[in-house]
Amino acid sequence: MSFISYAQNFEDVMLWRALGHIKNGFYIDIGAQHPVIDSVSKAFYEHGWRGIHVEPVPEFADLLRKDRPDEIVLQVALGDNEGILELNVIAETGLSTAVNDYAERHKSERGFTPEKLHVPVLTLKSAFSAYCGKEIHWLKIDVEGLEEKVLRGWDSELLRPWVMIVEATIPNSIELNYSSWDRILVDANYQFVYFDGLNRFYVAKEHAELADSFSCPPNVFDHFQLSGLSGELCDLVKNQYESRLIAKDAEIRSGKDELYAIEAQLRALTTQQHSLTQSLAMAEQHLQEKQTLTQSLAIAEQRLQEKQAENDDLLERSQWLENEWKASQAQMHHLTFDLRSRSEELDQLLASSSWRVTAPLRRLATLGKSVPALPGNLLRSTARAVMPVVRPVALMAIRKVLANPAMTKKALTTLNKVPRLKQKLRRSAVYAGLINEQRGEIYTGTHSMMQEYEGDRSSISIPHQQDLSARANRILIDLQKANKVRR
Template sequence: MTFVSYAQNFEDVMLWRALKHVQNGFYVDVGAQHPVVDSVSKAFYAYGWRGIHIEPVPEYAELLRKDRPDETVLQIALADTEGTLELNVIPDTGLSTAVDAYAQRHQVERGYERQRIQVPVLTLKSALKFLVGKDVHWLKIDVEGFEERVLNGWDTQVLRPWIMVVEATIPNSPKTDYASWDPILTTADYQFVYFDGLNRFYIAKEHAELAEAFSCPPNVFDDTILDASSHLCRGVIASYQARQEAAAWAQKSDAHAAAIREQELNARLTREQSDHTTSQTRTKWLENEWNAAKAKIDELNHHNHNWRTMANGLNHELQSVYASKSWRITSPLRKIMLATNRGLTLLSLQMRWLLRLTKRMTKPLAVWAIRQTIAKPTLKAYALSVLTKHPHLMQHLRQFAMRSGLIAGSNMPSQINQRVYLGSNPKNVAGAYPPDLSEQSIKELPPRVVRIYSDLQKAINVRRSNAHCN
């Protein structure tokens, strides 16, 4: 069965190689730290072993109680005397130590902060006195430079673990530091059998048969895999996590892109559905319009048919009239009536022309006659006596004279009044003359009127000459 290793330097692999034949064994882990990460006991616990954990750091002691509720956790420190001591706690590491020099070095070299706490201290003898007569298959000591003090508090005759594992280097350094406490183990009849670069392994002489298991370091034949918490897997795990994160990010990006695409497609579908609904509405409207237009066309065709039928009937009747005997008999009469109508129309046009011509000629002659009447007092008095009997005619002539500027009116300029009211001076009376007509107007007059107008012009010229001589 494949063995899962949790320890930081394959300590559990070496111990399992030597002790895997033991069922439900027992262990003591001094400086146990985390219940999983870099734990020497975790693999054995999984195989049904149980034991005692000695851990003075409160954080790790609590984690051990939660992860191993069926095991004993002693939250104490070990030394060669009992009482209390000041422990330098370096959080989140396995470097907490009771040696001030090591704590200061960690702070200087690595920038670790330390917290000083007071912890109770027992000897290994007094802390494990209840194990007298019980087999302890392995005991590990990892106390960051305090190993000698711990071993000095051990009763080698009462507590005889089959295998002892003790950290043998200066904390956080490959330099060995075991000369001061190695004699304690050898004197107690323990045989050194293996050094893994960090720890020294010792076998009790009464179990010398286990030494063969430490003849070589961990290898492929130990059928071992590393737990993900092992620091040896951190690079692989980091790479795997990076790939997982990249894949998750790509999946998230793909999902985001897919979501955006889905939103776009949904929006497009909504628009197309709206357009389809609009098209259906438009199509229905056009269909209704088509039906209405078709009905109107049918109605117009029906009316057209009726009108055509009626027109054909009327045309038939007209042709019947044209073909009738009465129409042929009355044909000369219709021609006479047509000629008569044309003659009357022409006569009407000539009369209208003569009336317009007479009107154009009558106005200048009327103006000249009124001027002559005004200029001669006797004629004026006689005209007034006659017009008094015809007030309507008198009013009409007065308005005509005023419009023509022959007599004074409220809207006539003063120079016209001066021109019309010439007084009794004979010279002024001689200045009243008939109007001058243009050549075009004379050409439009009848020959008789032209002769009268010519005679008047001659008489006026003679009068002007006489008035000038006087």
């Protein structure tokens, strides 16, 4: 629990510094006045201490009883003799006094109107006889000019508070007024230890260790708080504090306005940052797309170069083929022209008179050559004579064999042993359209010749050879061979 100061001049702070280590201590407050405002005992009461209050003014005595129902309140005055005292009561202040001169001064200087009140008077010895020999940790005397009389009614041997605080100035003044009673405390073996500008503090010699606690005034190291209810000093501090608070409030308002402006700028910057972040993200996306497009373009360019190279190769190949085609066409025209020339020469030869004159000689030579082969010729002539009758029957047989795969397989196995018969039957089947094979390759006898030139890309195919006679075809083949040898 923090220590809150209620006293007028920080008396409670000084006492707490010296006695705060004591649990559930005891005090006597003479001239206690209000239970809270300017109270020296209020802070101790909040920390579990209890004590006795002496207050002759009925208003304050009632307030003390209400605020401290578990404490004793003596509604009397103290003096050097018991009896009745005329008290000048100044309502709602702590200036009530039995000294008429002080009352008149308050009236003239401040306009107060004192009221006379007769109160009983006891001495310190008689009022606290029940507490003789008991521990009293502090005793305060604030009786507005009657301090000397109160101390003269004290038996210092029977009642010995550890610390005593006595108001040492004329009421509401800085003029000192303690010389008449200071000797009483010194003779009672009390050591003066501190003056706070209003009160003098004394420590009993048997508790001299407490004197060091009064070496300096209250400060930040006492770790206390102000209640704001401790009279003029607190009013001054409060006013200063409120002035500073007002200034701080104005500063805070100005700071808030500045903070609002900064927050607005921050929001604008945040919005701008968000926009920039989005723009950056879009730019990064565009950059990635651009990089992807660049890669695609590079790949496309590479493919284009490859296609261009292929195209160049194709163009070169096409040009070569075109040149070859032109050369082949030229050669074809040349061979055709040569063929026509030879054919015309042959026709002229056949139509010439020398050819007709030498015909008997040629027949005689042919007859001479055919005599050794007469049996074969006779056989061939016989075959040609019966062929018209045999051919249809043979073709019918071939057709039936070809319609049956098993018979075809057996027929081929047999015919492979007789190649010449197989060739003749094949020619007949091709000629009759039973086998899908170009007739010209077999019929004209050019099939084997074309195979000779199959590996030669420069050879020339025979155009429209079916339009030529067999003899013309043979001449054309001879021309091709001669041309190849010449090249």
